[in-house]
Amino acid sequence: MRTSLKELAKKSGYSVNTVSRALRDADDVKASTKSLIKQLAEEMGYIPNVVAKNLRLGKTNTIGVVSADSSNPYFAEVILAIEDAARSHDYHILLVNTEESPEGEREAIDTLIERQVDGLLIIPVFGEDANLERLKNLSVPFLLVGRWLPGLEDHSILTDEYDKAKQVTSLFLANGHTHVLHLAGPSFVSSSFDRIKGYRDAHSEAGIPVNEDLIVETDGHIEDGHRHINALIRKELPFTALFAFNDLVAIGAMRALKEAGYLIPQDVEVVGFDDLDLSRYLYNSLSSVRIPKQELGRIAFESLFEHMTDPKKLYRRQTIESRLMLRETTTFENIGDSQIQGGIK
Amino acid sequence: MRTSLKELAKKSGYSVNTVSRALRDADDVKASTKSLIKQLAEEMGYIPNVVAKNLRLGKTNTIGVVSADSSNPYFAEVILAIEDAARSHDYHILLVNTEESPEGEREAIDTLIERQVDGLLIIPVFGEDANLERLKNLSVPFLLVGRWLPGLEDHSILTDEYDKAKQVTSLFLANGHTHVLHLAGPSFVSSSFDRIKGYRDAHSEAGIPVNEDLIVETDGHIEDGHRHINALIRKELPFTALFAFNDLVAIGAMRALKEAGYLIPQDVEVVGFDDLDLSRYLYNSLSSVRIPKQELGRIAFESLFEHMTDPKKLYRRQTIESRLMLRETTTFENIGDSQIQGGIK
């Protein structure tokens, strides 16, 4: 049986409370008593029961992380950064995946709240209004990581994806591409929405009408990028530039292009999004918008931490800057950006 | 303030116990009482306090997952599968990263035990004997995922990596490669150890002496693969085949080879390990040993679940079969393996 404070008390002759205070180094316990009790605890292999402590204190030092899909390398990195930051603040994370379903998200949030997490970091999907209401009435602090939800924009930590999507598209258009394909992300995700908006606005600014056939929705996975490009080639849809929702889609797409005999960047120029660690090591190192994933994760936890510490703190939308990294899948230079490094960019 | 059973009791006129039993559908509570109480709970927005429940029941429905580095796509997939399986059994996971340090591993295990997890899944590193002892005396069931520790082999769920490493190396040797480079993993990881052993034994079986210069230790990350190949090329170390510790290292290595002007597979044939989702979508689709990551994760949880359900159940080492996937970074066929599919292999 596990040894508890009670047993330490019995064995030592002190009361449970004194034992508890001794182990916590309370200053109203005699030094000699402390060392005696600590030694006994050591000998008896005492392990504190944090569940009991949590119940008593009404605080669990645990946050819930509601992730869409933790195996996606983008989220995986963000989550790692969250966990790192949490650990350094003596917090733990309960990780739940929703598989991008509002239903899963609801369940995840509910069970995490039941488990008395002190806060929540959520990578949300657009869902029913009921979910929104539920969030608004949540009894613990929460932040939305890298995505937003209508009416809850203040809870978001975002990147400047609209701007960057527009910039990428504008660069393509400025460099003579009239048929820029956008392999967009799923419609129930805010980043998808923002990036499509950037794509559209770049066109209207350039005075070029958007060809709706050139906006194709994918599920954001590599296979889907591959599949869609195959289909588009079969349909003989012409395009000379590809702006992908993320690097995974870009990789799948580039593979399909290669299989069909197209050269990158000569026949098709490609830009991805997220800038995964491996993207710059690809055969054609991939031009991509670098989202500072670690920073995003760290700031997410740290902001949440502030809200947990001070529940009255007001929520305000935060934006982290990303940066377009131009590499071998594009031929042009970024106007106004001279930060080109040698070697592996 | 959150509503508790006590408040439901006061409001309804029933005792706390009856309320508790009603909500749990105990059969010694009148049907009308149940529905009355349930409705009240609904109205008052009652949310059960699982921490209190856990304390009372001495069970948390939580397992600890001690991961080396959850941002590594290989682990990320395994962990996702663990979480999936856990969720379907009404379990949650507390995820802690160790950054491959024995120290971090010790701390992780300690804090998870204090948090009363019902079991542990650990991706361990070789460390001090003290850590081993600590594991052996653990009060909860635990399994080692994809790795082993000396003396705890029975707790492991492994893949046949020794066999596959030997197979890969033998294939290289049989196809005339006399200089097979092995970019090995870190020495404190069992898989590294096993794969090196396979590499060596393949040589001795073929009667070819091992050139120690051709076994190079990496940290298993993409950058390190790139860095080491650069260094080796500078040193003019000749090799015509590369067996990488994992796909990440292979990707980094291939990029370095390309930068130096080598062609794959004409100048250097490459085989990786793990078979990441994206590996078959690379420009040169990567030949790799496919570890069934989802299966590994699922079986890890399910075995642990059995041990948690029946603590007397004996531990026995489990092995999952992996499979060599030959793609475009190699030119030969796998002797005795005819499962070649069309399209993207």
Add this chain to the structure above:
DNA sequence: CATTAAAATATTAACGATAATATTATGCGA
């Protein structure tokens, strides 16, 4: 040496649930 403040420890209550046991209410048969 008595008095009293301060130091050290003990006692009691509480967190919110569940389990074991005790009590009360209900219905049925004779």
Add this chain to the structure above:
DNA sequence: TCGCATAATATTATCGTTAATATTTTAATG
């Protein structure tokens, strides 16, 4: 209508902590 089994509910104890309060011991002071 009584007795008694059974159904329904209540009471008490408990999980392992920590906080608030109470008590005892020790040390300091005159």
